[in-house]
Amino acid sequence: MSSENPVAGPSTGTGAIMHADRLGLIASTSGGAVAATAKKRVKSEKQKARNKKNLRKRKKVAQAKKAAAPKNKEWKPDPVLEALKRAAGQNVPEEAADADSDSDSGSEDDAKTEAVAVKDLTKEERDALEAKEKRKKEKREKRARREERRERRRAERENLARAEAEPPTNGDAGSDAAADDDVEAMDEDDKDGDDSASTADEGPLKTAESSPPPLQAFPLPRAAPPPDAAVLARQGLPKGLEDATFVDQSLRIAIDELKVRVSGNKEKQGLSERIRKRLREIEVEEFFAVQAAILPHLLTLRLVPLPFSNLSDYLISAPTGSGKTLAYAVPIVEILSQRVATRLRALIVLPTRDLVVQVRETMEILAKGTGLNIGSVTGQHSFAQEQNQLIADMETPLLGGSSKLDILIATPGRLMDHLASTPNFTLQHLRFLVIDEADRLLNQSFQNWLAQVLAYTRPPMKAVERTFERKSYDSVAPAWMEAFGLIDRSAEWNDPIPNTCQKLLFSATLTRDPSRVAALALTDPQYFIVQSTLLPSEPTFIGEQFAFPSSLSEKMLILPAALKPLNLIHLIHHPEYHVNSALVFTKSVESALRLVKLLEFFEDAYVLGGGGGRRVIVRGYTGEMKSRERKKLLSDFGAGKVNLIVCSDLIARGMDLPSVSHVVSYDVPLDMRKYVHRVGRTARAGREGTAWTMIEKQEALHFKGMMTTAGHLKSIRKVKVKEEDLAGYRDSYDIAMKRLKEHYGRDA
Numbered sequence: 001m002s003s004e005n006p007v008a009g010p011s012t013g014t015g016a017i018m019h020a021d022r023l024g025l026i027a028s029t030s031g032g033a034v035a036a037t038a039k040k041r042v043k044s045e046k047q048k049a050r051n052k053k054n055l056r057k058r059k060k061v062a063q064a065k066k067a068a069a070p071k072n073k074e075w076k077p078d079p080v081l082e083a084l085k086r087a088a089g090q091n092v093p094e095e096a097a098d099a100d101s102d103s104d105s106g107s108e109d110d111a112k113t114e115a116v117a118v119k120d121l122t123k124e125e126r127d128a129l130e131a132k133e134k135r136k137k138e139k140r141e142k143r144a145r146r147e148e149r150r151e152r153r154r155a156e157r158e159n160l161a162r163a164e165a166e167p168p169t170n171g172d173a174g175s176d177a178a179a180d181d182d183v184e185a186m187d188e189d190d191k192d193g194d195d196s197a198s199t200a201d202e203g204p205l206k207t208a209e210s211s212p213p214p215l216q217a218f219p220l221p222r223a224a225p226p227p228d229a230a231v232l233a234r235q236g237l238p239k240g241l242e243d244a245t246f247v248d249q250s251l252r253i254a255i256d257e258l259k260v261r262v263s264g265n266k267e268k269q270g271l272s273e274r275i276r277k278r279l280r281e282i283e284v285e286e287f288f289a290v291q292a293a294i295l296p297h298l299l300t301l302r303l304v305p306l307p308f309s310n311l312s313d314y315l316i317s318a319p320t321g322s323g324k325t326l327a328y329a330v331p332i333v334e335i336l337s338q339r340v341a342t343r344l345r346a347l348i349v350l351p352t353r354d355l356v357v358q359v360r361e362t363m364e365i366l367a368k369g370t371g372l373n374i375g376s377v378t379g380q381h382s383f384a385q386e387q388n389q390l391i392a393d394m395e396t397p398l399l400g401g402s403s404k405l406d407i408l409i410a411t412p413g414r415l416m417d418h419l420a421s422t423p424n425f426t427l428q429h430l431r432f433l434v435i436d437e438a439d440r441l442l443n444q445s446f447q448n449w450l451a452q453v454l455a456y457t458r459p460p461m462k463a464v465e466r467t468f469e470r471k472s473y474d475s476v477a478p479a480w481m482e483a484f485g486l487i488d489r490s491a492e493w494n495d496p497i498p499n500t501c502q503k504l505l506f507s508a509t510l511t512r513d514p515s516r517v518a519a520l521a522l523t524d525p526q527y528f529i530v531q532s533t534l535l536p537s538e539p540t541f542i543g544e545q546f547a548f549p550s551s552l553s554e555k556m557l558i559l560p561a562a563l564k565p566l567n568l569i570h571l572i573h574h575p576e577y578h579v580n581s582a583l584v585f586t587k588s589v590e591s592a593l594r595l596v597k598l599l600e601f602f603e604d605a606y607v608l609g610g611g612g613g614r615r616v617i618v619r620g621y622t623g624e625m626k627s628r629e630r631k632k633l634l635s636d637f638g639a640g641k642v643n644l645i646v647c648s649d650l651i652a653r654g655m656d657l658p659s660v661s662h663v664v665s666y667d668v669p670l671d672m673r674k675y676v677h678r679v680g681r682t683a684r685a686g687r688e689g690t691a692w693t694m695i696e697k698q699e700a701l702h703f704k705g706m707m708t709t710a711g712h713l714k715s716i717r718k719v720k721v722k723e724e725d726l727a728g729y730r731d732s733y734d735i736a737m738k739r740l741k742e743h744y745g746r747d748a
C-alpha cells in the first residue's frame with residue numbers, strides 16, 4: 001500500500017481498500033488531514049524537482065530557438081523586466097531575466113526588488129506587470145490541479161489492481177469516474193497547450209479492463225434515399241408514354257411506297273390513288289419522317305374499327321415545319337372518304353383562328369373530290385352563321401344529332417359555345433379528335449374545355465330519359481344506344497360497345513407531364529418522338545422534348561438595349577446577313593408597332609440620304625387587324641411585296657409561311673417553348689433558314705441558362721457586331737429617332 005494513496009490513509013489501520021466514491025468522507029476525518037499534510041509535503045518537493053527539470057528543458061529550447069532564429073530578427077527585451085531594471089537602477093543579466101520570466105517561483109530577493117520598484121512604475125508598466133503576475137498565478141493553479149488529478153488517478157489504478165486481486169465488496173462506479181476525469185484532464189491539457197504537462201510517463205489510463213467497451217449506438221431511423229428524378233417524373237405515366245418510339249428526322253418514304261398491314265404479315269398500298277394525286281398536286285412526292293412513322297398506324301384501322309381492335313391514342317412530338325398537319329390530315333381524309341352518311345367524325349382543335357384557317361385550307365385541298373364537308377368555328381363569323389354551317393336541322397330534337405359537316409376545325413372557346421348552345425350538335429360519332437399545338441391547348445383551362453369535350457365524346461354512364469320520339473332518320477352512334485334505351489344489353493355478357501374516338505395529339509414541344517396526360521384519359525397511348533439522329537436517343541428530361549429542324553442555323557447577339565435598333569438595321573442592310581423576308585418578334589404589340597414606325601422613319605431617311613439602294617418594306621401584324629387585312633398582309637409577304645413583318649408571339653405558333661428566310665427575336669423569348677416556335681417559322685419543310693436572337697446584356701444569363709437546360713446552347717453561334725460597322729447608319733438613325741419622338745410626343 002502506498003503512503004501517497006489518498007483512499008487508504010494510515011489512520012484506518014485496517015489496510016482496507018476504500019472505494020473512490022468514499023474519497024470525500026475520508027478527507028473529512030482527522031486521519032485524512034494528517035495524510036493530506038504529509039502528502040502535500042511530498043508533493044511540493046516533487047513539484048520543485050519537476051519545476052527545475054522543466055526550467056532546464058525550457059532554457060535549452062529557448063537557446064536552440066535563438067540559434068535557429070534568422071539573424072535579422074532582433075531579440076527584444078521583456079518590457080516589464082526592462083522597466084523593473086530601470087526602476088531598481090539594477091542591471092539584470094539576460095539569462096536571469098529569462099529564467100524569471102519563465103519560472104513560476106521567483107527568488108525572494110527578486111520579489112523584494114520588485115516590491116520596491118513597483119512604486120516607481122508608470123501605469124502601463126504596472127498593468128503589464130499585473131497581467132504577467134496573473135498569468136503566472138493561473139499557470140501555477142493549473143499545474144496544481146493537474147498534479148491533483150494525477151495523484152487521484154494513480155490511487156485509482158492501485159485500487160483497481162487490488163480489486164482485481166480481491167473480489168469487490170460493492171458496485172464498481174470507479175471506472176466511470178476515472179473515465180470522466182480522464183476526459184476532463186484531456187480537455188484541460190488541450191487548453192493548456194503546455195507540453196511540459198506531458199503525462200507520457202504515466203501510461204494510458206484507459207485499459208481494456210478499466211473501461212468497458214462503449215455501447216453500440218442505437219441506429220437512428222434513416223430516410224430512404226430519394227428516388228431518381230426521372231423515375232419520379234414517370235410515376236403515373238402510362239407505359240406507352242415511357243417507352244417512346246424515336247423516329248429519325250431524315251426518314252423519307254415515297255408516297256407510293258407507303259404500305260399498311262392488312263392481316264398477319266400481308267401488306268397493301270396504304271393510300272388510294274385519289275389522295276396520292278392530291279398530294280402530288282401540292283408537291284408532296286415523299287412523306288416526311290413524322291408522316292412516314294405515323295401513317296401506317298393510323299391507316300390500318302378503317303372507319304368503324306372491328307370490336308376488340310386496338311384503337312390506340314397517339315402523342316406525336318416533331319420539330320416545327322416537319323409536316324405534322326399532313327400526318328393527321330391524310331389519314332382523316334383517307335378513312336372518312338369511305339363514309340356513306342354525313343356525321344361529324346373528325347374534330348380538330350387549334351389554339352388560334354389563323355391556324356384554323358390554315359389547316360382548313362390543307363384539308364380542303366386533300367378532300368377535293370371526296371364529297372367530305374369541312375367547316376370551321378372560330379368566332380370570326382356570327383354564332384347563327386356558324387350554327388347554320390354546322391347543323392342541318394336545329395328544330396327537331398334528334399338523339400344522333402344533325403351534322404352538315406364531316407370534319408370540323410375549331411378553336412376551343414367557340415367549340416364550347418356550340419356544345420352548350422347549338423341544338424343537335426353532338427360529338428358521339430367522332431372517329432378522330434385531334435389536338436394540334438397540344439402543349440399550348442392543354443395549358444388553356446378556360447371553361448375546363450378539354451374535360452368537357454372528352455365527356456361529349458363518351459356515352460353517358462346513366463340511361464338518358466327521352467322526352468321525344470326517335471325519328472327513323474335519327475342515327476345514334478352504336479356506343480350511345482344503350483344509354484338512350486334503344487337496346488338492352490343487361491342480359492348479355494359482352495363488353496360494352498367500344499367507343500370509336502381516337503385521340504391524336506401533336507406539338508413541337510409536347511409535354512409528358514403526367515397530370516396533364518392523365519386529364520386526356522388516353523387509351524393504350526403510343527408516343528412518337530421525331531428528332532435528329534445527332535440528339536441522344538434517350539430524352540434528357542421527361543417533362544418536355546424540344547426538337548429543332550436540322551436545316552435551321554441559330555445565332556445570337558448579346559448587346560446593350562440601346563443598340564438593338566441599330567443592330568437590327570445592320571442585319572437588314574448588311575449584305576453579309578441580308579435579313580430579308582423576315583419575321584421580327586417583339587415582346588408586345590406596342591413594341592411591335594413602335595419598331596415598325598422607327599424602321600419606316602429610318603428607311604425614309606436612309607434611302608433619301610443615299611445610304612442604301614433598295615427600300616425595305618416593314619409592316620406590323622397584330623390581333624386587332626381584321627382577318628381580311630391579315631390575310632392580305634401574309635399574301636403580300638409571300639409575294640415579296642413586304643420584306644419584314646414585325647409581330648408579337650401571335651404568329652409564333654403553327655403558321656406556315658414558306659417564304660420566311662429569317663426570324664429575328666428582337667426581344668428575347670421568355671421560355672424555351674416560345675423560342676422553339678418562333679425560330680420554327682423558318683427552316684420549314686427541309687428549307688434553309690436562320691434565326692437571330694438579340695439578347696440584352698442583363699438577359700444573357702437567363703437566356704443561356706434556358707438553352708443549357710434544354711441542351712441547346714451549343715447550337716447557337718454568338719456573333720459580335722463592331723461599333724464601327726454601325727457608324728454608317730447613325731445619321732439616318734438619329735433622324736428616325738427624332739421623328740419617332742415627334743410622332744409619339746416628346747416623352748416617347
Ligand SMILES: Nc1ncnc2c1ncn2[C@@H]1O[C@H](COP(=O)(O)OP(=O)(O)OP(=O)(O)O)[C@@H](O)[C@H]1O
Nearest residue numbers: 284286287288320321322323324325508654656685
Ligand atoms: N411530305 C412533304 N413534302 C413536302 N412538303 C411537305 C410535306 N409535308 C409537309 N410539307 C410542307 O411543310 C410545311 C410545314 O408543314 P406543317 O405546317 O404541317 O408543319 P408542322 O410540323 O405542323 O409545323 P409547326 O409545328 O410549326 O406547326 C408546309 O408548307 C407543308 O406543306
